[in-house]
Amino acid sequence: xxxxxxxxxxxxxxxxxxxxxxxxxxxxxxxxxxxxxxxxxxxxxxxxxxxxxxxxxxxxxxxxxxxxxxxxxxxxxxxxxxxxxxxxxxxxxxxxxxxxxxxxxxxxx
Numbered sequence: 001x002x003x004x005x006x007x008x009x010x011x012x013x014x015x016x017x018x019x020x021x022x023x024x025x026x027x028x029x030x031x032x033x034x035x036x037x038x039x040x041x042x043x044x045x046x047x048x049x050x051x052x053x054x055x056x057x058x059x060x061x062x063x064x065x066x067x068x069x070x071x072x073x074x075x076x077x078x079x080x081x082x083x084x085x086x087x088x089x090x091x092x093x094x095x096x097x098x099x100x101x102x103x104x105x106x107x108x109x
Contacts, residue, residue: 003108004062068100
């Protein structure tokens with residue numbers, strides 16, 4: 001966690017990370033099928049997320065990981081709160097959060 005919080009990111013690194021986690025790295029940014037999700041997570045990372053203004057999160061790999069987590073746990077569209085929770089803990093949301101964690105560790109290495 002300390003390494004992630006110490007790793008400052010450039011805007012383009014952050015967007016590349018999000019495309020790798022939530023999008024299709026083979027496509028250019030403008031052709032990503034989930035533009036809205038990418039923009040929402042980036043907004044959470046860039047100041048709209050809970051705790052995003054803290055020194056450990058502001059512009060860091062830790063803040064980006066937290067933006068992904070907040071989006072999946074609280075903002076991602078779901079049929080019901082129960083479905084959102086199940087997805088975040090055991091389903092596709094959990095898979096995405098694990099992928100984001102692995103990608104964040106690559107940034108901090």
